[in-house]
Amino acid sequence: MGVRRETKRTGVFTRRALLVGGVQLTALGVLAAKLYQVQVVEGAKYSTLADSNRVSARLIAPPRGRLLDRFGTPVANNNQNWRALLIAEQTEDVGGTLDAFSRIVPLADHERARIERELRRHRRFIPVTIREFLTWEDMASIEVNAPDLPGVLVDLGTSRLYPFGASLAHVLGYVAPPTEADMGEEPMLALPGIRVGRSGLEKYHDLTLRGRAGAVQLEVNAVGRVIRELERQEGTQGQDITLTIDADLQQQVLGHLGDESASAVVLDCRNGEVLAMATNPSFDPSVFNSGVSQAQWLEWTRNRRAPLINKAAAGLYAPGSTFKMVVALAGLEAKAITPWDKINCPGYLDLGDTRFHCWSKGGHGMLDLHGGLKNSCDVFFYEVARRAGMDHIATMANRFGLGVPLEIELPGARKGFVPTREWRIAQGKPWNIGDTIVHGIGQGFLQLTPMSLATMVARIATGRAVQPHLTRSIGGVAQRGNRPEDWPSMGLPDRELHAVREGMWAVVNDEHGTAPLARLLLPNVQMAGKTGSTQVRRVSREAREHGYKSDDLPWEFRPHALFVAFAPYDAPKYALAVVVEHGNAGAAAAAPIARDIMTDVLTRDPAGGNPIVPQRVAETHT
Amino acid sequence: MSVMERRLIRETSFGLTSKLWQVSWLYVLLLSALASVGYVALYSAGGGAEPYASRHILRFAFGLTLMLSIALVDIRFIARCSWPAYAVGVGLLVMVMVMGHTGKGAQRWIELGGMQWQPSEFMKLALVMALASWFHRASWDRMGNPLFLIPPVIAVLVPVALILKEPNLGTAVITAVVGFTVFLGAGLRWWKVLLAVGGIAGAAPIAYAHLHDYQRARITTFLNPESDPLGAGYNIIQSKIALGSGGMWGKGFMQGTQNHLNFLPEKQTDFVFTIIAEEWGLVGTLAVLGLLSLIVLGGMAMALRCRHQYGRLVALGITMNFFMYIFVNVAMVMGAIPVGGVPLPLVSHGGSAMIMVMIAFGVLMSAHVHRDAEFGEGRDEI
CATH class of the missing domain: 3.40.710.10 (DD-peptidase/beta-lactamase superfamily)
Structure with a gap:
């Protein structure tokens, strides 16, 4: 190989290597400019996003106020309620988990539809109620089968209890889970297990009984797990109301x-x-807590004695x-x-x-x-x-x-x-x-x-x-x-x-x-x-x-x-x-x-x- | 000692001492600095030296030893190993296709020595070596002969096709670009360069039609990351938030909320750059980018100082490969290009990739140490 040819080849390589180096430097320069844009120009926007990622304001629902009769006997009370919740992100297969749950505690089709609807509505780390008012037996078999039920957890909530049942149903009314329309006005209502008054005194005094939710600012990680508490605002408890009723x-x-x-x-x-x-x-008002079956509803509405009407x-x-x-x-x-x-x-x-x-x-x-x-x-x-x-x-x-x-x-x-x-x-x-x-x-x-x-x-x-x-x-x-x-x-x-x-x-x-x-x-x-x-x-x-x-x-x-x-x-x-x-x-x-x-x-x-x-x-x- | 004398010694004597003397210790220092950046970032990612940082630095120490050992191996010997290495690389790619470990919907890995190896990493080095070896003797005139170019084009297409088949779009593209760069350095005529670029631009839509769903999903997510905040776009959004919230000065070492609250997925591997960005700000990212530029430019400088074509092309290819790593990775975490599963070399946690990068740098340094080596007609013929 001649020297001239070798020189030609070297010259071509040198020019092209310099060109490649130039392109590389330019590309890195573009990255640097882009970094400047993301980190400095748009920095404030992303800082806010990072904070909203990190800080989760959670509401603490106060217990609903009680209703007492004129002598102080509770006529609407809060009862402890064992419920099964599902955290979607903790299971790989939500459908599979629900199937497994159904084998232990059978779920009706409408319950399943509700669960799936709620799962779509919430972020994946927000617990969704599968079933409330679990019996001790159900709870035990859920706990025993926990390995087959990833993402399912059992916790203690409260539900409304009416010790006098049907006798005061029309006066007290009843509570039910809030509808989507309710939630717009009050963020507290998105909490699992919360109830709002649907009729009677429960509805009339709803805001008094409900109280004001406290808020706690929590630092959470990506899966929503709480790392520490940043700030706490105490809410006001739902107030007890004494009625004139005996x-x-x-x-x-x-x-x-x-x-x-x-x-x-x-x-x-x-x-x-x-x-x-x-x-x-x-009618028995506690039925509304867990949801009324269609058969029950038909029975009520078709009854010519109209049990749902407060005569x-x-x-x-x-x-x-x-x-x-x-x-x-x-x-x-x-x-x-x-x-x-x-x-x-x-x-x-x-x-x-x-x-x-x-x-x-x-x-x-x-x-x-x-x-x-x-x-x-x-x-x-x-x-x-x-x-x-x-x-x-x-x-x-x-x-x-x-x-x-x-x-x-x-x-x-x-x-x-x-x-x-x-x-x-x-x-x-x-x-x-x-x-x-x-x-x-x-x-x-x-x-x-x-x-x-x-x-x-x-x-x-x-x-x-x-x-x-x-x-x-x-x-x-x-x-x-x-x-x-x-x-x-x-x-x-x-x-x-x-x-x-x-x-x-x-x-x-x-x-x-x-x-x-x-x-x-x-x-x-x-x-x-x-x-x-x-x-x-x-x-x-x-x-x-x-x-x-x-x-x-x-x-x-x-x-x-x-x-x-x-x-x-x-x-x-x-x-x-x-x-x-x-x-x-x-x-x-x-x-x-x-x-x-x-x-x-x-x-x-x-x-x-x-x-x-x-x-x-x-x-x-x- | 005159310059001539020194050069004479370099050409004639390849004793261990003089070879060590020839190693670019400045370059070793730059690489060590980069690995230290990795240590700091991984320390933060792991919330301490465990589980990532200490292992990272141990691996780097091993990689450094490997690199220096290779640097001392005669480049002419390495050159002779080019085609066998290429054959091994293709063999491994075929093997991984047949029996490889499936990770994230793709067959990419081979278990070896307690680590998972991606044959494609090795393939890129072997391809660069094989192409350099092919073009080593090619004169300017010969580069004009299309028939001479057919074998190296096939040599590029075979591994690219195999990697695409895995499927691993990102690495396939990087492999093609690296191979193409070697062609460029070897003196491919400009009109052919333009033809190739035009051809690729024309073929892209057709290629898109043959992409896997997950690859298309990546491209669509890239085009509109907010469309699916908890799905495929989640990584990009969270990574941009981490980057952006770092601001000018950063949140401080170990203070990154995106990092420590686990909003960043795989932060210790592909997204390690976001930790630096979040905790050290623009100052930190520009410093790292500067360091990376120095390493790239250093590689190019070594290529330019090499007096034989094999060394030049190998150095060019290896440097280009390194550049492609960092460019794709940084652009990826900024959401500028689709997520590609490409680590940030020497910074990301992950053993096999780092070892492969260090082996490649070893070859680069060998080319530098032996930059004046004469490729004789006989023994050194390749």
């Missing part, structure tokens, strides 16, 4: 309702405290004759009648060519207000209504808490409906005098809840505009409304109220009263009350003339039976309302229940431990 009385009241589709409300008529509000049939606060009924006190007070206030005015009842009232019947075919003859109430004479109240006019009646009804929202702390409570002439005219229909007459005996468009009827009686008994309420104290702080003075006077003359009360006394205690079955068998104490029976179906004239008997009707067409009462008559302390759906007659179906309930109430005297200044209203009457 849980034992509640059970007794429910017992008196028997198998009827019925409801009853007992108030302390001096301050509006709800001592009992029972609805039958009911005491949301059941709507025509008040029937229990409305007559309001009509009487409207007539008195409108100066349409005086307590001594007499009206003749021939058994019917003719208005034009329409005849309105009294329940008593033969008529009651000449009656004053006392007699009208005692006999529950329809014609008497047709006439009073006719004279007073619907405007006065509706206004008076509203003053007694009928057809207006009450302050009861139940999200599902309904205000009922009291029609006015304006309402009817706004519908494009005329308001006839016949409509007013029908409303004089509590029929027509009237739709009222047992709760509002109990409120009405409490206001009649005390002359104060008490509001029914369920909350006595929150976290030991007494709530407004405990004392009678908290409630304003109705502003009605004692004389007129007294006349009505006296009529109600006669209903029960007069030998010709319509509700002798309601008479108390206790010494030295008397109850005043009023019956009501309301048709759910129009009775045709033919049927009436051919000896209509509601007992022969199918259950769902029979009239509702109502009874409202207060006691003791001479010093009113308790008011109640009982509605027995399709119970036929108030005097027969509702009055004995009212009597039994009131007997228990007076015997127990749940408000007795809460001495209250004697009422002026009560004093004047003795």
Whole structure:
């Protein structure tokens, strides 16, 4: 090989090696520039990302506040709950792990679907609940089979426990896992095992009971394991709430309702405290903790006795004759009648060519207000209504808490409906005098809840505009409304109220009263009350003339039976309302229940431990 | 002693003492500095000398001994071993295909001496040696003859195809680039260079169609890392966060949160550069980059000072291989190119790769020590 050729080759190599070296240096220079960009120009952005990687703010859910009855007995409690959780990143095969789990504790398809949905929603190191309320046996077999269940861990959470079960279900409501919609507003709700109030007091007082979550800033590693605590903010515990309810009385009241589709409300008529509000049939609220099966749900919704509906606060009924006190007070206030005015009842009232019947075919003859109430004479109240006019009646009804929202702390409570002439005219229909007459005996468009009827009686008994309420104290702080003075006077003359009360006394205690079955068998104490029976179906004239008997009707067409009462008559302390759906007659179906309930109430005297200044209203009457 | 005399001694006497005298101790120092960087980073990764750092430095000591031993072996002997080495390399690649250990969906490893060896690492060195040996006697004119170029092209394509088959896209590309660089140094005509580059650019889409799913996933993830934060893109995102959060001055030794809280996957191996970036900042990364540049430039300088074509080409190829390692690795952790499973040589934890790099540097240093060796017509003919 010649020297020249060798030189040529060397020269080519040198140039090309320098070129390669230049390219290499340039490439490394580009890397350096890129490093400058990532580390310095965008450094702040990545620092933030590194911190958000590292710092995990975790919420510590405080235990949910308890609900206590008026004597401090827990009616909604927190129970320890063993649950199985799955941490997805700790298993290579989530499906396999769930299959293995299913062989030990069978999982239904809908449970599996929920687990898989939650797994998709959360990061892989966040535990997802597989199953709650594990029995000791299940827990033991999970622990024994732990090697086959990678990623599964068992831990102790809390769940809501209702010691009185179905008897208070409608009052307390229930809790359930939050929905995705709930979670948007409150990050605490993403914690496993947390529950929110779905109805009843659990819903009304949800934020108070829930408390505020504490936050702890933790340094975590890539798998979410905690390395150390950086900062801690204590939350506030959910507060205990003492209710006005007497849980034992509640059970007794429910017992008196028997198998009827019925409801009853007992108030302390001096301050509006709800001592009992029972609805039958009911449901077991703890079922909602773990999820309701479809079969159970169908059973509830198809049941014509509607166990899910809180009949005491949301059941709507025509008040029937229990409305007559309001009509009487409207007539008195409108100066349409005086307590001594007499009206003749021939058994019917003719208005034009329409005849309105009294329940008593033969008529009651000449009656004053006392007699009208005692006999529950329809014609008497047709006439009073006719004279007073619907405007006065509706206004008076509203003053007694009928057809207006009450302050009861139940999200599902309904205000009922009291029609006015304006309402009817706004519908494009005329308001006839016949409509007013029908409303004089509590029929027509009237739709009222047992709760509002109990409120009405409490206001009649005390002359104060008490509001029914369920909350006595929150976290030991007494709530407004405990004392009678908290409630304003109705502003009605004692004389007129007294006349009505006296009529109600006669209903029960007069030998010709319509509700002798309601008479108390206790010494030295008397109850005043009023019956009501309301048709759910129009009775045709033919049927009436051919000896209509509601007992022969199918259950769902029979009239509702109502009874409202207060006691003791001479010093009113308790008011109640009982509605027995399709119970036929108030005097027969509702009055004995009212009597039994009131007997228990007076015997127990749940408000007795809460001495209250004697009422002026009560004093004047003795 | 005049320059001529010294040169005479170098050419004639290859005694142990004089050879040791000829070893570029500055280069040894640079490599040791790089290994020390590795020690510091791995110390932090392991939270102490165990489990990575101490083993790393022990391996480096072993590698250094190996390197110096090879440096003392006559380059002409090494040159004669080129084609046998190539044959062994191809044999190992075939073997790993048949019975190799499957790691991460690919057959790459051979268990030997308690370590896992990637034949592809050895293959790259053997390929460089074989090509250098082929082009050693090739004159400028001969380089113009296409027929002369066919055997070396095949010599490149066979291992590249085998490595692609493993599949290991990153190493296959590096192997091809390294082989191509040797062609370039040997005097491949420019128009052929352009033809080759154009051909590869044209073939890329076709190659993409034949890629494995995981390789395509890497490319798609690379194009949009945020698309799958907990999947394939997770590594890139976390590694960028580590890099970026290091800022100018870094979080301090052992203070890297991304590192110590395990947000970085495989931080002690392929992603070791992110530890340096997070804890030492831009200052640290530029210093390491500077050190790496010195090692690359030193290799190129040795290539230039070599007086025989075999030594030049071997030095060029080995240096290019080293450069490709660091470029791919650093670009990879920055998310600039798809994740490739390429370690940062002498810094990443991992025995076999380091030993192979040190063997390659040994050959490079031998070329340097024997830079004036005459390849005779007889015994030294290759």
